[in-house]
Amino acid sequence: MELQSRTAVLTVRLNKPDLAALDALAEKHGVSRADLARAVLLRSVDVFQAEPRETEAILSLTQQVHGLGSRLINHQIQNRTVAARAIAERKTMGHLS
Incomplete structure (x- = not known):
């Protein structure tokens, strides 16, 4: 511009x-x-x-929020995987009894 x-x-x-x-x-x-x-x-x-300083701050905050969101999603996936394995193990144990 x-x-x-x-x-x-x-x-x-x-x-x-x-x-x-x-x-x-x-x-x-x-x-x-x-x-x-x-x-x-x-x-x-x-x-x-935006001034360059403001643009840099906005970019930095956006990256931080994106990183937090990615870590949250990964954590939720891990929790669901652990829960699914536990359910599968309970079902397997139930069939063995």
Whole structure:
């Protein structure tokens, strides 16, 4: 996607507590007030473009969840295999009596 220069200006009025909250959040994430406000606005209208750091975090979390799911499925398969063997052994023992 081609980056376009930002030439349009949007002026927004906030009350002091809202501005303080915006500034605190911007400081927490290490971005400027304008960058934070832009990101929030663009995300709210589905024009979100993930930053590389966010993309990496999303990919890492997705891989972790996939790994957990795979291990859970393998564990369930093992449990069912053990249960099926136990049932088969009980049936075999029942026929031998």
